[in-house]
């Protein structure tokens with residue numbers, strides 16, 4: 123157990139020994155709700171050093187009421203109380219309090235033993251992990267895509283320009299023309315790969331622009347015409363939301379190309395003050411939503427749902443054989459400082 127002041131540390135030898143033995147996080151707070159003691163588990167969970175923990179990054183509350191409530195609680199009545207910990211990486215953890223007791227001199231300090239994970243907490247941590255993985259994956263794709271496009275793309279372009287100069291100097295050399303075509307094709311392929319990895323439009327210009335350019339690309343590749351209808355006032359959304367909806371759109375469109383047997387597809391992006399909807403709709407062969415294993419893996423549909431859930435939204439799929447398929451992602455929103463966040 124770490125203490126804010128040396129005197130406390132010395133006078134709590136037994137408590138120190140016990141709290142360092144148990145795996146649960148243990149916190150001691152003073153009347154004002156400030157942390158004055160914490161065991162190693164708290165440091166491990168949050169990533170903060172004890173000095174950092176005591177600079178007010180931790181708040182203790184119960185249904186938004188202050189620490190005073192703690193003093194009215196007996197040994198086992200900690201339920202309903204939570205400690206909100208801000209971790210070093212900026213993420214928030216809410217830990218339920220297992221039990222709480224006041225410690226001598228009475229009323230001056232409260233010891234709270236926390237539960238590391240409730241079932242909700244497990245789910246929350248699991249979601250955080252998935253979010254981290256998705257974020258890392260997207261960051262990596264962004265990096266590789268930019269490098270391909272800006273570095274390698276520029277180099278290949280220079281080779282192309284050089285070949286054009288050579289061709290003028292030696293118009294009779296057929297090989298130069300062949301090389302030129304090959305290099306031009308390679309450049310086009312490289313740009314395709316860079317855009318597929320992660321289009322820079324998504325970060326630079328936002329969701330609608332990225333979907334619009336994806337549709338163009340999609341039409342060139344699959345010969346299916348995509349129409350985008352954007353309604354409501356457009357904003358920039360949290361990057362996680364924009365990425366999630368872009369990837370959902372991509373997967374739904376690829377399914378259209380693979381299965382729907384259509385020549386056109388409709389995409390709607392509906393901006394509401396408190397909600398963002400993405401709809402991908404085709405009038406193709408449709409499928410029985412309850413019988414997914416028949417054709418494909420079902421992983422695509424699952425992935426779309428998971429991506430939406432991670433930003434607090436959902437995906438609904440409605441499909442009827444021979445009438446078509448409609449994939450709708452709905453993300454509830456709140457605005458903070460000009461950027462729209464998930465709830």
Ligand SMILES: Nc1ncnc2c1ncn2[C@@H]1O[C@H](COP(=O)(O)OP(=O)(O)O)[C@@H](O)[C@H]1O
Pocket residue numbers: 377378380381382404406407408409414417418419420421422423424447
């Ligand atoms: N737009 C669509 N039109 C017709 N069938 C579809 C459509 N989207 C999905 N499906 C059906 O749902 C199944 C599951 O899709 P998905 O989870 O994306 O898996 P996968 O794409 O790997 O097959 C597909 O195999 C297909 O049978």
Ligand SMILES: [Mg+2]
Pocket residue numbers: 373376377418422423
């Ligand atoms: Mg799929």
